[in-house]
Amino acid sequence: MSIKTAVPTATDGLELLASAVLLLDREGRIVYANPAAENLLESSVKGLKQQKLSDLFLNGSQLAAVFEKAAAHQFDDLRQDLILDRIGREPLWVDTLAKALDNPATPVLIELRENVQQLKLEREERLFDQSQVNKELIRNLAHEIKNPLGGLRGAAQLLELELPERHLKELREYTQVIIKEADRLQTLVDRLLAPHRLAHIVSDVDIHEVCERVRSLMVAEFPHGLTINRDYDLSIPQFRGDKEQLIQAILNIAHNAAQALTDRIQSGDANLTFQTRIVRQVTLAKVRYRLALDLHIIDNGPGIPDDIQERIFYPLVSGRDGGSGLGLTLAQTFVQQHMGVIECESRPGCTDFRVLIPLP
The missing domain is CATH 1.10.287 (Helix Hairpins)
Structure with missing residues (x-):
């Protein structure tokens, strides 16, 4: 009885990479794309094959120039940061690596890594x-x-x-x-x-005092069915700010979360978490800061509807009937007056509002 074993191919290792890898023929057409490339380019291998990589983007001439140089062996490998424009979709911010190969059938390898920091x-x-x-x-x-x-x-x-x-x-x-x-x-x-109206920067603010004040208000309004968890980094220093504005900003976020948790509160398994951390070397509104407060308000609700996720900080945009659509707008404005920003990531079962404020 004989046992057949799979013969490894040259592309087997590429299948496991997190970055997008494409092999191009002498005309610049795609011969191979790994799963990460399918995800990044939002197309299957079948749809990508035999297309010129440069034709996938409105400004693909940049990639075409890189391919020509690689195919002519003008370099072994070349790295570039590119913004690749696409029709009807967000541009791709990518770190690009072009590598010349000693293979007549596929003389050029292109690796694309999404530039997460630039996207942010x-x-x-x-x-x-x-x-x-x-x-x-x-x-x-x-x-x-x-x-x-x-x-x-x-x-x-x-x-x-x-x-x-x-x-x-x-x-x-x-x-x-x-x-x-x-x-x-x-x-x-x-x-x-x-x-x-400008923030009154009149006092040193302890962010945990702010969170505890908001927590006490939430417990008073929702005494049953809502568990509020605290995960604090007590080493976070105080900073100059308007305490009342920050209380209002965090309260608006927490209150929105509680309203989204209505069904879970009735079931008794609603969770709201206040988490504080320090992040280093962060850029906010084009300014680089050595340290920043990283505050998360996380709930286990149904998530923000997809159709309004990009607009939740716009005035008069609300995800519930009867909502004024001002709570998050005010929260964002109050935080921005402290040189910070609010970000949000949401999916069913987890919505995470992240407040970043520079620290001294």
């Missing part, structure tokens, strides 16, 4: 720019609404004074609706304008 920086810059646009839009809109509201409320009050006595009771109900709705809108406008 680009996302932060985009978030900051969007936030600045939102601030200007909100400020102008709020001022445009505020003045007519005062006149509307005043007119309703004067009208109420002029109502005939015999119809006062039934007609007063309508004027009160106008007055109360004007007051409600005034409160909304005040909340829209509030984050544009």
